[in-house]
Each structure stands twice: as C-alpha cells, then as structure tokens.
Amino acid sequence: MDNSQDSSISQDRALLAQGGEKALAELLALHREKLERIVSFRLSPVLRSRIDPADVLQEAYFEISRRINEFIEGSPVSFFVWVRQKTIQSLIDIHRNHTREKRDAHRELPLASSPYGQTTSISIARLLLDDITSPSQAAVRDEEVQQLQSALESMNETDREVIAMRHFEHLSNQQVAEVLDISPTAASNRYVRAAAKLAEILNQHHSRRPMP
DSSP, X not given: OOHHHHHHHHHHHHHHHHHHHHXXXXXXXXXXXXXXXXXXXXXXXXXXXXXXXXXXHHHHHHHHHHTHHHHHTTOSSOHHHHHHHHHHHHHHHHHHXXXXXXXXXXXXXOXXXXXXXXXXXXXXXXXXXXXXXXXXXXXXXXXHHHHHHHHHTTSOHHHHHHHIIIIISOOOHHHHHHHHTSOHHHHHHHXXXXXXXXXXXXXXXXXXXXXX
C-alpha cells in the first residue's frame, strides 16, 4: 500500500472518530450505489423474489455501525473495502438463514463453498447472457446459463473473483489488491490472465451456440 493510500485511510479513521454516526452515514451514502450493485450481483437468483438489496444493506449498515471501531482502531484496508467485506458477510448470513428456514426435501437454496455465499460463476453467467430475455427464450437462456456457468467453473476461483470485482462490482485495481491482500501489480497481472481465460471461454461458448 502506498503512502497516499495510507493517508486516505488515516483521514477516514480520524473523520469517523470525530464525527460519529453522522460522519459514518455520510461516508456510507457516498458508496451506497456501488454497494447496491455488489449485493445485486452476489444475490442468489433463488432468493431474488424474497430479498431486496436494500434490505441487505440495512442489515449491513447496522453491523457496520456496531463494529465501526474495528476500522477506526486500525483496519489495514480502505473504508470502502472494509465496508464491502461487512456487506458481503451480511449477505452470506442472510443466505444461510433463508437456507435453514426454507430447505425441504425437494428444494435447496444454493450456497457456495466460496466466502461470498454463492458461486460467482452463476452471477457472471447470468449477467453475460442477459441479452436473452423474451419468455419464448427463457428455457434456452436457462440452459445456456448452466452451460456457461459450468465452463466458468474451470477457471481458478481467485481469477473468477478478479473478473467479478473488476467487471461487475466495478472495483479499481487498488481495491482488488486490497481485497486479495496482494500488490497492485500482482492484482493487475492476475486480471490480465483472468480476462484472457474468460475471453477463451466466451469464444468457445459462442461457437457452440445454435444459430437463431
């Protein structure tokens, strides 16, 4: 982390220590749109009819407020990355609660083994194929999502996350580096490799796609 990043984190710590809840609310408001996009991207398709991203953020904000001293007293990452971590953890907890409440012999709510509470490849495949939207094509789209998801699973898990963070969460290279706890150069190299692999997967998928 460079000196300017350290300075920015120190400034946010001081602002929050001095400004209390008002300062926290103002900082969270600056990041709300981005956090909503992240939650919407990460939210399991099975739960979309039951959970609104705003509800997830409400839960996350309560936890962030309760634990803000963890950031003030020495978080090694920037405020946004720290808040993102807490928001995703809130989403994971909500997924788990719904899984326990709604699970039965015929229906399972998908939870991934990854720390994000769902398989990133599901979200990537779904958004990459959003151009197929008409009701008559719904079955075709579902099949294509499954096929593309399966192909994406061949990627290294961290590479998938880099694609997710850069393309769908719109994180900067510096923020990705913070999340992965690696240098910005390493994060950039990882992204180049992941993007090349994704392009290869998409080319293979489109070559197999039936003509309209």
